[in-house]
Structure formats: structure tokens, C-alpha cells
Amino acid sequence: MNQGVRAPPAPGTERGAGSGRVFPTPLHTILPPYTAMPVDLISERLLIEPNRAFIIPSNCDLHAQGGEFQLRPISKPRGWPDVITVFLRSLIAHDIALAIRRVARNEAQPDA
Numbered sequence: 001m002n003q004g005v006r007a008p009p010a011p012g013t014e015r016g017a018g019s020g021r022v023f024p025t026p027l028h029t030i031l032p033p034y035t036a037m038p039v040d041l042i043s044e045r046l047l048i049e050p051n052r053a054f055i056i057p058s059n060c061d062l063h064a065q066g067g068e069f070q071l072r073p074i075s076k077p078r079g080w081p082d083v084i085t086v087f088l089r090s091l092i093a094h095d096i097a098l099a100i101r102r103v104a105r106n107e108a109q110p111d112a
Contacts, residue, residue, distance in 0.1 A: 028055040042069045056083060063090035 028041040031053060039053045040046065042062065046054075046069045054069070056062050061083055063070040070090075076082050 025055060025058045031055070042071065044071050045069070056087075062087040064094055065090065066094075 025041065028039050031039045035053055037051055037053045039055065041055050042057060042060075048054075048064060048067050048069060057071065059074045059077070060071045061073070061075050063072060064087065074081070074083070075086060
């Protein structure tokens with residue numbers, strides 16, 4: 001079975017994402033000769049690591065939680081995509097939750 005993601009509707013056609021066609025992104029195979037960093041096509045629960053180039057699959061929203069990437073169906077299938085905005089918001093939400101847990105943990109510990 002192909003590991004790609006569903007294709008967006010082709011201009012001028014009634015078929016597209018609902019037709020079952022798959023549209024894998026080739027960017028992760030094109031980019032490596034142009035960078036010294038390892039290049040990865042993001043998959044579900046892929047660990048977020050420094051000094052790597054990560055490619056977002058087509059038609060997916062990207063989220064970060066617990067040091068891993070999470071892929072979800074694209075939330076805005078028409079118009080200008082907001083995939084990066086969705087990802088940055090998930091990073092902010094994750095960082096805020098992590099900060100709250102750290103503060104709560106420190107407050108719960110008695111002073112030495």
C-alpha cells in the first residue's frame with residue numbers, strides 16, 4: 001500500500017481527495033544533496049530532533065506533543081494553507097502546558 005497522502009482536488013475536476021488518489025511529496029528525496037543535515041519525511045510519532053530537516057507531508061496538519069510529531073487531516077483544505085500556523089500554535093500550547101507542569105511541580109516541592 002502506498003504510504004503517501006491523499007491528493008488535493010485537481011483544478012477543473014470533480015475528483016480529488018475523495019477519489020482515493022494518493023499524492024506523496026518528493027521533497028524529502030530532492031533536498032538531501034543541498035543540505036548537510038539529515039532530511040526526514042515526517043511520519044506519525046516521529047521524534048523531534050535537533051539539526052534535522054523535517055518535511056511535512058501533503059494535506060496534513062502538523063502538531064507537536066511530547067517531543068513527537070503528530071499528523072492530522074488538514075483543517076483548511078481550501079484557500080491559503082495554514083499548516084505552519086497550526087504547527088506553531090501546537091508548539092506554543094505544548095510549551096505552555098510544559099511550563100505549567102514545571103511550575104506546579106516546583107511549587108509542590110518543599111524548599112530545601
